[in-house]
Amino acid sequence: MRIGLLTEGGYPYVSGDARLWCDRLVRGLGQHEFDVYALSRSERQENEGWIALPPQVGRVWTAPLWTAEDDGTIYGRRARRRFAECYGELAAALCAGNAGDPSGASGESPAAEADRFGSALYGLAELARDERGLVGALRSEAAVRALERACRAPGALGAAREARVPDLLAVAAHLERALRPLSLDWYEDDGLGSVDLCHATTGGSAALPGLLAHHFHGVPLLLTEYGVRLRTHYLAGTDASPAVRSLLAAFHGRLAAESYDRAAIVTPGNAHARRWQERCGADRAKLRTVYPGMDASRFAEVGESPQSADPDTLVWVGRVEPAKDLVSLLHAFAEIRKEAPKTLLRIVGAPDGPDGEAYLGHCRALAAQLFPDEAEGLHAVGDNPVSFEEIGGPELPSLADAYAAGAVTVLASVVEGFPISLVEAMFCGRATVSTDVGAVVEVIGGTGLVVPPRNPRALAEACLALLRDPARRERLGAAARARALELFTVEQNTTAFHGIYLEIVSHTPVSRVVLDDAGEPLPFAVPAEAHVPGRWTHPAARVVARGGPGWAKGAPVRATPPRTTPPMPATEGAR
Template sequence: MKILLILPGTYPYRIGGVSTWAHSLISNLKDLKFDILSVMDGTHLTPKFSIPPNVERVYLVKRGSSPFRNNRSHEFMRDLREEFIPSLRLLLNYLLENGSCELAAKAVSKLRRSFVRYGQEMLFRSREVWSFFKRYLSGKNWLGDMSIWELNHSIRLLGDFLKPLELDLGRYDVVHSALAGFSGLIGIVQKLEYGASYILTEHAIYYRERFYDMIGCGDSFRRFWSIVFRRISELNYCWADEIITVSKFNARWQKELGADEKRIKIIPNGVDANRFKPISEIVDRWAVVSVIRIDPLKDVMNLIEAMSYVADEIPEARCYIYGPVTDHRYMDYCMARVSDLRLEDHVKFMGCISNPEVAYNRGWVVAQPSMSEGAPIAVIEAMACGKPVVATEVGGVPEILGDAGILVPPRNPKALARGIIKILSDERLAEELGLRARMRVLRKFTIQKVVREYMETYRELIRSRAEKPS
């Protein structure tokens, strides 16, 4: 069985929940062979994980990094006019005019041929494509007028999102995408051209998180991309053989976005409970720990604000934040806010850590302040370490935490502070919640359970494909 695992923005180049899930899945399915397709921004990328031996190849697509080669040959111009632009029009018709998902998939397959032959930069920097895109959008009166900058940025983004189509991949038995976004188009093409099985696992709802990204953008730009992101998700749902998600919360969103309920399966995230376990000797009695990336969606600012209230009540309290910086401007805002609130002695940014189980065990309480989540592995890891967790009531967090922690409203620093203070002030409550948390993980969220379910999913899809008449 040959599997292509598509991991945009994550494994093996970035630490985070999806990367942890991918590494655990591959490492525990030792009898299967994987290729990895990673789609990343940036140029200086080094793996943050040791690649397991059952990974045969890692494809890295760097968005916005291709050298520009001008080509005005007769052959290129003919292909541009007769194949590429008509196929791009069909895709845009699907995205903006409720076109057929079958025609959209065929259009993507044709676009792929042009991408493989000429590359994204050559196609999307041509005057003809830019002029077509401008004319096409100008005919959509309901969209409103985009500025020249927004038009340029939109066509650049569209080209970058479609860039994985440049890869001339071989045939796979299974394509498994960790995102219902543009990178999932590879799975659709593989299914259409080679009959591969296409699996989708959504840890967080792609459309929902992209919507947060567009807060503050211009009206026309936001309207255009809101529709595009939603329709790309719907296209993935239309073609996926299995739509796996990590929580009931996500499943409700998927159904709302048009996914077939019969193809939705919930496989929660899981952790290695032998690695993530209590280590009582290193606990700091007044430590609040958070293991999150520094990113607006994780709402680190919420935790900083909360710590100002905690420090007023419990001066001994210290907050240690572990995780990579994915938004450096946001990190600057966070550091400035720490300074404004004079919390330099109470809030410490610790950077990445290779052994997060040590970080969790250092804390008396673990805080998760996000404004949006799917089913955060960090919460499960903390629970496995026997830690009481105070978390925002977002996404699948309530399903994970159950009665083994404290839920608070998102974007409410006072409520988050009250939860933290409650656990710091009550040793018996902290111990009781920690025990409940550990037992809940052992019952519901072990990596062994997750691996068994994915293995059975792969096998069932291969069996079903073999039984279909050719």
Template sequence: MRICVILEGCYPYVTGGVSTWIHQYIQAMPQHEFVIWAVGASSEDRGKFKYKLPENVAEIREIFLNDALTMGFEKQHYRFSEAEFSALREFINCRKPDWDLLFQMYHDNKVSPIAFLMSEEFLEILMKICHEEYPYTAFSDLFHTVRSMMLPILYTIQEEVPEADLYHAIATGYSGVLARLGSYVNHVPYMITEHGIYTREREEEIIRAKWVVPAFKRFWVRFFYMLSDCAYSGASMITSLFDRAMEIQIEMGCRREKCRYITNGIHYDRFCNIPLKKDNGYVDIGAVLRIAPIKDVKTLLYAFAELKPRVPYARLHIAGPEDDQEYAQECYDLAEKLQLQDVFFLGTVNVLEYMEQFDFTILTSISEGQPLAVLESFAAGRPCVTTDVGCCKQLIGGMEGDTLGPAGYCVPPMHREAICAAMEQLCTRPEERYRMGMTGKKRVELYFRHEDMIRNYLQAYDEVFRKWQESDSV
């Protein structure tokens, strides 16, 4: 089978997290041929891959959203039908457009996005939105905001579609729209897998964002909900990593019979034989993460600053790449301001080699799915302190049917006192640290093995393709 995997903002340009997951995922399925359809923000990243692509990757296509800004104006007189104009009204208003009709216009008939966004039809739709929803907002602000939303998505719809037997988007958003476009063009099924709930993550970012005019934050959120609805409504199967995430997808409009969860899995055998750290007079805490706002490294630094007077022999090792250089510099400056001499920024490391230096690990994210870093820590017999986001509480305490006990501590996100207290517990109670580490190790051995995950996805592919063929033959 030829499978087109569609990714946004990660593989093959960024290491760790979903990128590591998909790289190992493709390698574990040599019987299938893969196409990588990668969506990035800036064309400066073109061809700058952080991974050597597996041998069963037959092709890679790159789309960069900022390329939409280089599209030239071409005069075009396209007469929209009443149905097409209705679809455009729904689209511009971020509601429920007829996506097949949009694909027909902008992919098949090559309607110019720039020509449309400078047309009287676009102004008519926008003026109605302004009158009904933003009567006290400058029309020019609404005009430029909506254009910046719509141009990249119309640009991606015009992309040439790689051939595949099945499209698999590892998120909703732009990649979910492309999966549906691939299904439309080649009349094959597509499925969605979400590691985090994409729309909720974008919503959190927009609420905090300084670049979004406050009056338009609700509109931006509605835009991403529209993209997710596009992906969900046409998918043959929608998977998540744990039961609560699946329930959120259903709350957002997914049909229950399409949904299921497939837990993450890691290569247990690579980690299970890593020896526990030898006593060197310190307790060494590992934070394996990308240095980015969503990982909330600043709160971790503040919490560690509070820990040091209580546990002077504690050390913190932050292992991972700079995902956001500006934020990373803010973290370095904060560590210096707090005079944290026992905080070490290691950059990208081989986790298998560095895990031996850690007594336990910590992850203080404000959003997660089912983090591989926690599973790897468990497999190596290291307990973990996590924030209560995504599936972390279930990883620490066990999912349904798991009675092994706690494998660390789960605390509220952005709560430095609780984070500090949890670290102190694991620093000062070595017997408890050992017991929790062994619990985590057993949990991964029983429930989170890579080979089990791959088997479940192979079965999902077979089911999606079989049901599509059956429905197509009726």
């Protein structure tokens, strides 16, 4: 079958989210053909190019979310009236109440509010299709005035009624960026209208093309979320006013609810994400938990070899950022050193952006303060029991070597989605100590010790318990490896999605009707599951399409060779 893979800020770009699991999914399902529809997040991401794509990727369509020129479309009177009505309804749905609130406190039932939002969203999409553009209208004064009327209407949210002109401008600008996919030229018969299934690899803007393909062509939608986008929006720090935060939360909540409602199946990556989806309106009957697929072969040598790590070394591996709470880990290690003075701590990871650089500097300073240079004992002058390292050096040439360096792997996060580093440690057969956040308990499943977050004393006691009991470490490590190989491999992931693809198309009517010689419909003439990937008549270069200037609809599709940036293999990115 032909799959329309919808991504945002990730695959097929060299850097970005969800890049690795998308690449593993596509390569693992070589019996299907994939058309990739990618939204990029920055000019830098586009300039870095793509990873090497397998032959089953037939076409790649790209468009930027970070910029959009005015489409130059001038609306007539009727089009302006249509826009005012649709955008006004959209704004009214945002001001009516909080998405996902089952209480119906706004006076309307949640179902009625959802229908109002969906009708307005598809009305704007139809207008963009008819008029070949929507960007200019979304940036117009009419949009701001419609938003203002909705905020001032009787029954509007209290926070919305407090919105001032700067707030309205900020919300209108955010909505324009979020709704840019409505103006793309992806929704024709040679685009998403020709695929058998849309697979959105994340929620938010990436799901919009799938919603429109379903609306215009009846193409079924599969939505996968390993990190719930609505949760990410809620947790993102912002200095915006209460009015702006309230309206944007309502928009993202309504969009999430609409995506869950229209999707044939929703696949959360863990039970933590599943609970968020259920709270936001997802039907339990549609939910199928599919864990991320990870490459276990790279950790096989460490996992299958006897315990050879330093029994007095703790290892932390990940992306250096405040959410990982290395400060609590360092304070916990100070307690550990009092009871076990031979213990060492190796912190392995690179900082994530400027904030990560600043946080790494703070952690280095704290380590120097907690563990001043020792003039006697086990360490020579100038040594410190805490080391900050990165993968690729002479001592740690690979990620597996980092986990092999210690007897216990530690995670001290205060915020965590799916803990990739814990799964990697489990593949390596390492006992783990981690904090009870995100999907940690679900992943560990009794094969490691779990303590409350922001509790250095509990973290220290758990680490000491494992450091003092080698037999227990070995038992937990063996159980962890067995669990990881059963649940978190690439093979498990691709097998699950292959079955889900077939299940969805088996319940979906064939949209391309084939007639026989007598002009009658020919049943089962185009079974999606029998689609043969590849181009049998024209072995030409892969088709690469981009939205035209200003995201104008109807822009010609350009059949060109792929980007000239040298292909790069998929490697582990930020953790």
